[in-house]
Structures are given as C-alpha cells and as structure tokens.
Amino acid sequence: MRNFHFAENNQVTLLHNGAEYFPELEAAIDKAHTEIHLETYIFEYDAIGQKITDALKRAAQRGVAVFLLLDGFGSQDFPREEIQRMLQAGMKVLIFRPEYIFSKPRRYRLRRMHRKLAIIDAQTAFIGGINIIDDEHNPENLTPRFDYAVIIRGPLLMQIHKAARHLWLIVAWAHFKKRWVHPAAIKPSGEPCGKQKAALLIRDNWRHRHDIEHAYLDAINQAHSEIIIANAYFLPGRKFSNALKNAARRGVHVELLLQGKIEYRLQYHATQALYENLLGAGIKIYEYNRSYLHAKVAVIDQHWATVGSSNIDPFSLLLAREANVVIEDHEFAATLRTSLKTAIAQQSIPVTPASKSIFSWRNYIVNWLSFHIVRMMQGILGYDWHDNTP
Template identity: 50%
Template sequence: MPPEQIPGNRLTLLESGREYFPALLAALDSACRDIHLESYIYANDAIGQAVSAALCRAALRGVRVHVTVDGFGGRNFPADFLPQLLAAGVQAMLYRPEFARFRLRRHRLRRLHRKLAVIDGRIAFIGGINIVDDDNAPPEMRPRYDYAVQVEGPLVARMHQNMRRMWEIVAWANFKRRYRLLDTQPATPPQVGDQSAAFVIRDNIRHRADILNAYLDAIRSARREILIANAYFLPGVRFGRALYAAARRGVRVRILLQGKSDHPLLRYATQTLYRSALAAGIEIFEYEKSFLHAKVAVIDGTWATVGSSNIDPFSLLLAKEANLVVADRRFAEQLQARVEQALASGARRMRAGEFERQPWPSRLLRWASYGLVRLAANLVLPTDRTDD
C-alpha cells in the first residue's frame, strides 16, 4: 500500500548545510515550547557548537529540549557536548551506546540513522544531513553534497508524534523504566500550503520495509524516467529487478553515485554491479566534485523522496530511517533540477567496458569487496528479510 499522502503542507528544499543550518538555527532560536532533534552524527566542529549553543539558549528560556544521538555515529557526543547541554537543562541521550564493545551482532548494528528535527510542533526538518559542517572532511572531498526539507503544515504532527515515541523508547532502553513525556500532544498544525507528502519510516517492528516498498511502488509505476542520487548503493534482488524492468520497458534510468567515498569497500562492491546495469541500459554517473551524501530520487517528475535511507541492505533492512515521500510536481521538478545541475557540473558518466580494461588486481579487489559486504549483510540481517 502506498504511504499516506497528507495534503496542505509547505515544503522547502534545502541543499547541503549552507541552506539547511541557517534554517535549522533560526527555527531553534524561535522555539517557545519544545524541540526534538535526532542525528546519527553530531560532530564537534563549528556546526555542532552552533547547534548546541542554540539548544542551550532554548532550554535556558524554558523550552523543553530533547536530543537523541546514535551511540556509534555520535560516540564522541558524551565527551564533547553532553555536560554543556545537561547543565543548560537539555535532555539528551545516546541510542545504543554499547556499540563501543563491538561484536558482529544484529541488534548492535541497528543504528539510529535518522536526521530529524521538530520545533514547537509547527516546523520540521528531514533529510540526510547530520549535525556536521560541510567542510568537516578531507580537502579533496569538501563540501558535502546533500539535501534536507523544511516541512510546515499538517504532516509535522505525524513527525512530531513519531519523534516523541522514539524519545520514550530510547529513554526506556537507557534507564530501564517507563518514560512518558508529560506535555500533551499539540494540535495538528493548520494547512499552510498545497503540497502533499508522506512521512515514511523504517524500523524493526511494523515498518520494516516501508521505505523499500515506497521505492518499489514508484519504480514499478514509472513510465518516463527515474533519477536516483544515493551515497551508498547496493540494492537487493527486488530493487535491482525493478530497475532492470523499468529500463526494459523504455524508462530512462539514471543513477548518481559517489566518486569520492569515505567507505571504499562499499564503493568497490557497488562497482561490481556496473557492467550488468550498463548492459541493461541504465546510466550510471559518479560524482567527483566533492563528497556525495544525498539520498534522493525523482520519478516521472511527479514523485520524489528525500531522506536518510541509503539503498543498501543496512539502511533498507536494519537501521532506523526516515524519508519524506512527496507527490507534488513542483517539488519534484525543483529537486530534479538540482540533481541535474550536479550531474552537469561534477559527475562523470561510466562507460561499458571501463572496468574490464582495468588490471586484474583491481577487478579482483572489487569482487572481493562485493563478497565481503554481502557476507557481512547475510550474517547480521534478519532471516525474514524482504529484499533477497
């Protein structure tokens, strides 16, 4: 069943931190009732310090502030920021902090990969952007290229409710007691625009395949074109078959992937898929201008998604993720124009035979990487996974 589209919203597309963080900081400084913020990474850099200062200012003026950071992605958060935040009255927690004692066990790899914020139940942010400066990367990878969306309207209530519930779950896991937010659930915000969108999550209970199924439904109904920009791309069988079937029926399929990666093993594994994809008529590009971290897609100029979920087994079948799925031509066309600009200014198109001409050690490295990633996925993913 397609995700429920909620009408009456105003959606603002934000490209990378240069557009996202000024909007987020302004919203934090305008808060008068409550703030919920979730992030996978919370870096001790100029952005992390600016966001923390805004959260402290809000708490000191009486705003209830709740921050949840992943225990692996934000493993330095307790030393870098927790004392400062707690002293100001911010309530902050780690999701699964026991990851420091790493063993290859499924529950420890179920990370909080979402990037969300809701302020006063009236304005929300969703996307792939962590609390980290775009330039907090090696010089050749700066700046990060990513997207988020500012949401205003009735959809905010659903996002707010979900984040409140997440806070209660993490609080129970950390303190081993039932924890309920004492304030009452605010009313649904009024309609402020004419855009429809759905808030789609992936968890390990009732929504294990919701993001995957949203992609599959849209790909299977595509008639003209599919444009995907995704940082970590290693699709399962059903996703791959859906893309191949779309290409066979004449849909133009373009995929923008990383040309500069912080996880070379996964990038090498992904490159083993290029030969068959190119042979099927799928166009593949690598973004070489800087570090691609986006997780977005546009289909037929009417359907779009922006969120935290990569198209790999760990995001689609293990981590907690959140995507916005938008049924609005104006938004889809705006996002497509931005990705087209990235294709034109910073991407290189992959050509058939390019990797076959490489020396055999390079080819062997890629196949070995693919085998290792698939082995790791098979060891830790649920036995009833839905994409194999």
Template identity: 40%
Template sequence: MDNVGRWVGGNRVALLENGEEFFTRVFDAIRQARREVIIETFILFEDKVGLALHAAMRSAAQRGVKIDLMVDGFGSPDLSREFIGGLSAVGVRVRMFDPGQRILGQRLNVFRRMHRKIVVVDGELAFVGGINYSADHLLDFGPKAKQDYAVELHGPVVAQIHQFVLRAIALGDKGPRWFRRRLKQAPPPDRGPVGDAEAVLITRDNRRHTGDIEREYLAAIRAARKRIVIANAYFFPGYRLIKELRRAARRGVDVRLILQGEPDMPIVKTAATMLYHHLLRAGVRIYEYCDRPLHAKVALMDDVWTTVGSSNLDPLSLSLNLEANVFARDRAFNQLLWERMDTLMCKSCQQIGVADLENGWSGWRLVRSFFIFHFLRWYPSWLGWLPRQVPRLTPAEVTELAEKREKREGAGDNGATPTEAA
C-alpha cells in the same frame, strides 16, 4: 493512533542543499522556538557546527523551551562530559541510542544504528534529510566536504513527524512517566493547508516497519513511465530493487543513477561497481559524482514523486538501521530537485559506459560480479538475524561539574558554555 505512513495534503516542502542552507535554517528555528525542540541525529561532533548547535539549544532551554536530543552511540561516541553536562545543566534531555561498551578501545555496536536525521520545532516545523551536525557538511571543509540534502516541511505532515519522534523516545526510554504523559497530551494540531504538496514520513525499524522505505521505492519504480533519478551515497540494494530498475529501463524509462566517484570509503565504490554491468546492459545510465564525497539520499520519479531522507540503498539502511525518509508528490518540488540533479550530472559527474568497464574488467571480475549480484537475493533475510533488534535509549551522563552548575542556576546563575566548563 500512529499516522506515520499516511499521505496527507496541504504541505509546503523546501529543499535545503548542504550545510550552508541546512544549518542556517535549523539553528534559526531553534532560536525562535517557543515551546519544544526535538532533535534526532546519527552524528554530532564537537566542531564548529556541533558547538553552534550546542549554543542554540542552551539558549532556547534557558528561555524555557523543552529540548530533547537523541544521538547515536556509534555515530557520536566522543562527546565530552563538558559538552553533555553543559546541556544537561540547563535542562536539555540528552539520550544516547544503544551506547555499547568499548572492548580494547573499540566500539562494537556497529549494527542497528539510529541513522535518522529529524528536527521538529513546536510541532509546527520539521526538517528531515541526510545531513549530520559536523563541519564536513560545509564547503569550507575542503575536498572532503560532503554533498547532501534535506527538506524543510510546513503543514499537516509535521504533526505526523512530531508524533513519530515523541513515540520513538517513549518506546526506547524506560524512564520518566512524565514523557509518556507528554505524548498523550500532544495530539496533532488541527492545522489548515499551507501548500500544494502531498507528503508522508516513511520510517524503517526492526519491529513492524522493516521494509517500508524499500517498498515505497519499489512501488514508485514500477509505476514510473518517464524518468527515474536516484542519487545515493551507498548503493548496494537488494535484488528486487535492481531487477525493477532494469525492467524500468527496458520499458523505455530514462533511469539515471548518481553515485560516488570520490567516495569517503573506497569499499563503497568497489561494491557499487560490481553492479554496473547488470545495470548498464539493461539501459540504466550511471553517473559518478567527482567533485567530493556524495552523501545524498534523494530520488525523483516522473514529474511528481520525490524522496529525501536518511536511507541509503545498501544493506545497513535497508536491513539494519533506523531510518526516516519524507516522500512527496508535488510538481514544483519535483521540478526543482530535477534541476539540481541535472546540474550535478552536467557539471560535476562523469558518465560511465560499458566501454569504461571493458578496459579494466578481467574475466575473474565479471564472475565475481555475477555472484555478488545474486547474493543480493538473500542478504536481507540473513542480516535480519543479526542482534540488536530492539532500540535502547540511555540518558547521557550528567557530570559532577554539571550537577553543581545546575544547583547554582537554580539559585540564579546562568551557567557556562562547554568552552567555559573546560
């Protein structure tokens, strides 16, 4: 039985900030894997981060670890034949989510993206968050380096995440029966508690769980009595969420939003600012993060509830993409996340007030803001009619070069890295 959506206790949750912390832990976990590694990601680039992941996966596969890698065909469109072939040659199963055909050089499968970022190692350790495998998640990338978060998880919730990723591949993969047998043969391990956190994996898909993440947010906002802090890269949520944030602020909850001040896509900030008047007038505090692009998808409410994951609060994440967030109830983790967010607001953000808007807001812009605000009532149902409801997974092509190398490895050759293959 699918146990995604059930809160389980006895977990340990660790916060990982930016690529410096996340990549170190993930690559170490892959290098120490004994049986199995499953990775889902939206973006995987062939830069220094992608090549480091490639090397870690190859090394583990050569030790006999079963490795499944699923990437999104829109987010990772340019992986070279050598890169994929170097993985396939050592037995890594690489799958592309909905790899659409290019028309006039342009990829058109923008909708229904596989936006999750999940890693499960040996069914015992999991990572969930918003960090992709690309160098722009490292500070040395420069002014455009992204600020982002993930969590490392130990405990019973890992079994829940493990079953989810196995089912995700089995449902989208019409191929080998061995994988479906593997799913049946992989019951959740019976592990005792390792910490104090209650946790649950909540996902969004285009079948049975179209609004689960948003509903979890709404329930927590309605229950909040002390504070709400939401740090979100792409903020353009539905009408219900805006309404509940306004209601929370009016009943005395300290509601704070941390949004992009230096966006990677200017339209993101333009859309969010259309909502500022409605939120500020209700008492919501808005902070724009100005150091570099904000890519976070985290939130905390009161002293216990938190979430970290891949889901933005925008039309793509709430109505189209495949997403995954971990929700946790743990005072210590909540306090840690609050301290990180408070530091961000104090040192790296500019607080926006009504006066800041009045200086540059014409009458026409206020009218436009009104219509955009009420448009939010309807867009989720409209977007639900868009195509690509059912996910498709396609095995990545094994190149002729990789096939020859695989035969040599069967005779004792250890293969080559992508650089060597080139």
C-alpha cells in the same frame, strides 16, 4: 500492505547542503517557545556542532523542553563533558544503543538510529540526510558533501511529531528515564500551509520494516518516463535491481548518481560490481566526483520525489531506523530534478563499458571480492539478504 499515508496541503521546501540547512535549523531553534525534538546519527563537536549545541542550550535555558537523541555509534566521539553541560542547561539527552570500549560484536549493534529529523514547536520539521557536522572544513579541501534536507510545515507534522515522540519514549524507557516522558506540551494544529501532498516514511524493526523500500518499488514499477536516483551507498537487492532494469527495458530513462569519491572502500567496490549488469539493461550511471556524495533522494516522472536518510543498501533497508519524506508535487520535483541534472552534467563522470579504471581486470576482481565479502558478512551476522544479488 503499505503502512503510510499521504497528507494534503503541506509546504515542503528543499534545502541544498549544510550551507542552506544549518542557518534554517539554528534560526528555528532560536525561535522555539515550547518544545524541540532533534534526532541525528552524527553530531560532531566542530564549528557547526558548537553552534547548534549553543542554540539548543539557549532554548533550554529560556524554558523550552529540548529532547536530543544521538546514535551511540555515529556520535560516539561527542564529548561527554559537553553532554553534561547540556543536561545542566536543562536539556534531555539520550543515546540510542551506546557503544562501549569492551562491547561484544553482537548483531543488535548494527541496528543504528540513522534518522536526521527535527521538529520544533510542532510547527516546523526538518528531515533529510544531513548530519550535524561541518563540511566546510575537511583535510582534503573538498567542497561540502552533496546532500539535501527539507523544511516541512502543515498537516504532515502530525505524523512527524508522533514518530519523534514515539522513538523518544522507546529509548527513554530503555534507559530507565520514565520521568523524561511527558504528555506532549504542544501538538501540531493540522492547519493547511500549502498545496503539496506528502507522506512520512520510517523504517524500524517492527511495523515499518519495508515501508521505504516498498515506496521506492511502487514508484519505480509505475514509472512511465524518467527515474533519477542519487544515493551515497547503493547496494540494492535483486528485487530493487530488477525493478530498475525492467523500467529501463520498457523505455523509462533511468539515471543513477552514485559515489565517485572513495569514503568506505569495501562498500564502494561492492557497488561497482553491479555496474556491468545495470549498464547492460540500459541504465545510465554517473559517479559524483566534486566532493563526497551523501544524498539519499530520487525523482520519478517529474512528479514523485523523496528526500531522507535512507540509503539503498542492506544497512538502511534491513537494519537502521530511517526517515524519508515522499512528496507528490510537480514544482518540488522540478526543483530537485534541476539540482540533480546540474550535478550530473557538471560535477560527475559518466560510467560506460569503456571506463577502463572501473572495468580493468584488477578492478573487476576487487569489485567482486568486495561484493561477496559484504554478502558473507551479512550471512555471518545473521542478516543474509537473500535477494541481494545483481
């Protein structure tokens, strides 16, 4: 059973990286009249974070109801004094599962709020993989992270608004902030804004545990010609891997654009342990090396596309709260496909069985040790993903 449904007549616009995303988000906040919901995993108090913070405070000071939900791990370094200033400006700020210095290593601490979602005046929504962080300035002088988000207008906002309010209600009650839960000041009109068919997919630990994974599997299993997946942290289970390999064996052209820069060494090498098996099935693999890859997107048969926060790994598919949008539209899919194909052709390195740096004996041992360490950690924590085998 699939717990999501498509809405017709939407306008969905693709945004490339923070350079396109943040000006649109800030402008939408500055135009807000009634209500803003913003959810993010990471909120850094850097140049970009300060601009978004200032925009949110300005909105609150002119009477807009501003609801900011931060993850307690991803945003644990956000200054507490700035949160106090936000509250003084009239904002409402909640922390999803706060981290404390002496927090015990409990399993529930891995259940993070990984969504990157904003909805403003129930008229405009943003969903994607981009955190509130300045990628223009980094110690390695790399170009900005390769990532995407979308702007959404139209009937799909009814689903997005409901999801944002529902999560806020849950966290507010958990923090004994009942007074911070009010009837919606504004609701989406449901009026058509375009011609695109789209669905909101969320992952939680109740009714929507596998919605994102199932949407991927349905699309992969029905693919006829082409699958392109770009994913920052790629460690699929057996069911997902088999779906990709079966697609390649029936003649579907399958391309994976994966992380080429080492950000988290254990995850990086665990992913490389899967390469030999995937290449043997005819799947093409590319490592993005211009900067850090942070995208979580896919295009299938130049018609089906998804953009969101969910990686294809145990953290996203088993533990975290995630939000993706699926769009069934040739024009949108073509735009995303062109961007991905450019990144593959101009900014990535193909992985082949002759890639000595990956398939050396030393790397082979490191990769498989990393893979089994990840699996062992899952088992110790009680999340032994039984089908997480290449």
